[in-house]
Amino acid sequence: MKSINIIGACSDLGVHIDGAKLGPEVLESIIDKAKINEIINIYAKDINKELEKNNKQKNLKSVNEFNSKLYSAVLDTINSDFFPLTIGGDHSIAIASDLASIKKYKNLGIIWFDSHGDYHTFETTTSGNIHGLPFATITNYKKSILSNFHSGNYFNPKNAVLVGGRDIDEPFELENLKNAGVTVFSTEDIHKFGTDYIYSKAFDIASAGTNGVHVSYDLDVIDPKLAPGVSIPAKNGISLEEAYDFVTHIIKNKEKVKSFDLVEFNPLLDINDVTQKIAQQILSYLLNNL
Numbered sequence: 001m002k003s004i005n006i007i008g009a010c011s012d013l014g015v016h017i018d019g020a021k022l023g024p025e026v027l028e029s030i031i032d033k034a035k036i037n038e039i040i041n042i043y044a045k046d047i048n049k050e051l052e053k054n055n056k057q058k059n060l061k062s063v064n065e066f067n068s069k070l071y072s073a074v075l076d077t078i079n080s081d082f083f084p085l086t087i088g089g090d091h092s093i094a095i096a097s098d099l100a101s102i103k104k105y106k107n108l109g110i111i112w113f114d115s116h117g118d119y120h121t122f123e124t125t126t127s128g129n130i131h132g133l134p135f136a137t138i139t140n141y142k143k144s145i146l147s148n149f150h151s152g153n154y155f156n157p158k159n160a161v162l163v164g165g166r167d168i169d170e171p172f173e174l175e176n177l178k179n180a181g182v183t184v185f186s187t188e189d190i191h192k193f194g195t196d197y198i199y200s201k202a203f204d205i206a207s208a209g210t211n212g213v214h215v216s217y218d219l220d221v222i223d224p225k226l227a228p229g230v231s232i233p234a235k236n237g238i239s240l241e242e243a244y245d246f247v248t249h250i251i252k253n254k255e256k257v258k259s260f261d262l263v264e265f266n267p268l269l270d271i272n273d274v275t276q277k278i279a280q281q282i283l284s285y286l287l288n289n290l
């Protein structure tokens with residue numbers, strides 16, 4: 001069994017919709033504390049997001065300040081031989097948690113479980129929401145100021161896999177993914193080829209020639225009729241069985257998995273706590289079996 005630290009990344013600076021910053025404390029209040037070593041929360045500065053609503057680099061300075069702190073916290077956890085399980089927060093927090101992990105392990109693959117590509121650059125984003133850029137940032141697609149706090153390697157796109165993608169902006173974001181050489185398995189692929197085939201392939205690609213794998217799990221991969229409590233829902237998502245099956249694959253590959261994020265839970269948009277219960281279920285599987 002791994003000895004786990006929960007790191008609460010309490011920030012929604014990466015998206016114009018409020019609420020994801022409240023996710024970590026809600027989930028921390030319902031997990032089994034006996035299964036973890038410590039809870040460490042990092043809080044985003046309270047800023048007036050309205051002032052940045054027309055900015056194409058929304059909350060850039062505050063996002064970088066936050067991520068720089070989170071990066072240190074995750075790195076400290078790994079250097080103290082604990083497994084970092086980071087709870088978001090919007091997906092921009094993964095810039096910090098993922099780069100901290102590769103700082104330590106030097107050569108990691110990554111599985112990005114998400115309905116969106118998160119593969120924009122500041123040139124291609126139309127919203128200016130930084131949670132649309134983290135996957136491109138950590139694979140160093142275009143050198144970005146979003147990773148200035150990091151000195152170390154980046155994830156190689158040939159060991160990077162997007163699983164569950166269905167809301168990828170065309171043409172530019174899709175072009176970015178193709179140019180970089182990231183493998184994309186769509187929601188359709190999961191339905192067509194089955195979870196065992198796609199998830200096994202994803203772990204094969206991410207672990208080929210690497211020292212391990214980071215997994216970044218965005219709850220918006222699940223169908224929003226089942227999991228409405230996310231900031232940017234994308235319709236026609238995966239089923240709960242397909243969502244939990246991915247956790248089974250993480251556990252099957254636990255020797256390879258070095259770090260993990262669960263992101264984008266937004267309690268303000270949840271309906272009857274259904275998304276909260278799904279997130280709790282995922283965390284409980286992991287805490288009991290990693």
Ligand SMILES: [Mn+2]
Pocket residue numbers: 091114116118131218
């Ligand atoms: Mn995402």
